[in-house]
Every structure is written in C-alpha cells, then in structure tokens.
Amino acid sequence: MMNLYRLIYSSYAKPDLGYHDLKDIMEKSERNNQSDGITGLLCYGDSIFLQILEGDRKIVSKTYHRIALDTRHHTPELIECIPIESRLFGIWSMKAVNFSNLNSQEVRNLILKYSTSTTLQPHTMTSQQCLNLMQALVTVYDKAASF
Numbered sequence: 001m002m003n004l005y006r007l008i009y010s011s012y013a014k015p016d017l018g019y020h021d022l023k024d025i026m027e028k029s030e031r032n033n034q035s036d037g038i039t040g041l042l043c044y045g046d047s048i049f050l051q052i053l054e055g056d057r058k059i060v061s062k063t064y065h066r067i068a069l070d071t072r073h074h075t076p077e078l079i080e081c082i083p084i085e086s087r088l089f090g091i092w093s094m095k096a097v098n099f100s101n102l103n104s105q106e107v108r109n110l111i112l113k114y115s116t117s118t119t120l121q122p123h124t125m126t127s128q129q130c131l132n133l134m135q136a137l138v139t140v141y142d143k144a145a146s147f
Helices: 019-036 057-068 104-114 126-143
Strands: 002-011 038-044 048-056 073-083 097-098
Touching: 002 057, 002 126, 019 038, 019 048, 019 057, 019 097, 038 126, 048 057, 048 126, 057 073, 073 126, 097 126, 104 126
Parallel strands: 038 097
Antiparallel strands: 002 048, 002 073, 038 048
C-alpha cells in the first residue's frame, strides 16, 4: 500500500546561483523523480525556492533530505508534510517555474493575492497559501508556454 504524501518546503538560493545551476537542478530532479514516482513543482524567484514533492512518504522524505543537503541553497524550511488523497501535480516528474521568465506584473499580483508582499516570502505564508500560489503560477506558466 502506498502512503501518498505532499511535502512543501522553501529555501534560499546561494548568492551566486546562476542559470546553469537552475538548469542542472531541474534536469537532475526530473531524472531522479521519474524513477522514484515523485511528482511536483519547483518555483524559483526572488532568490527563493518553493517546492512541492508528492509521492510515497518514505521516498518523499528521502528526497527532501537529499535536497536539503544540496549546497546551492540554504536554510530549508518545511512548510507542510501531509497525507493526501491524490496528486495535484501528477503529470510532472518535476515542473519548474522561474518567475523571471513570466510576466512580472501578473506574477507579482498573484504573490500579493496569497501573501502580504509582492515578493516571494513563503516563510510568511500558510501551507494553503503556498499551494494556491503554486497552482496559480502553473496556470500563468501554461498560458505563457502556449504562445
């Protein structure tokens, strides 16, 4: 029997994180997650990572601990880890949304809708606000990608 869980965490990018680091993080997580049955979403903006991992509890936990050790970010904070009925991001082994690639005003408005700021500050948001924001960002991303 699979214990399906969703884990949400945030962390701060190291100051000199560049495009190649982001690309490497995405490619590796997509490869690893596919074989581990992990799905989710990784958002990056304002030098902050906000990520959702979904899958078997043990594997989600193991994945989070591996991510936490990555030196390209620091101060990971667990926002939520709960059992879920079904996946919200089941179609992606790991989708990445980089704010700088999106319409900044639309993104800023979304962040403001779910938080007290126009910059990404997950540590000031509830788990539900983080989840709502990420789902909304996916909609913006999909709209942008279809052009």
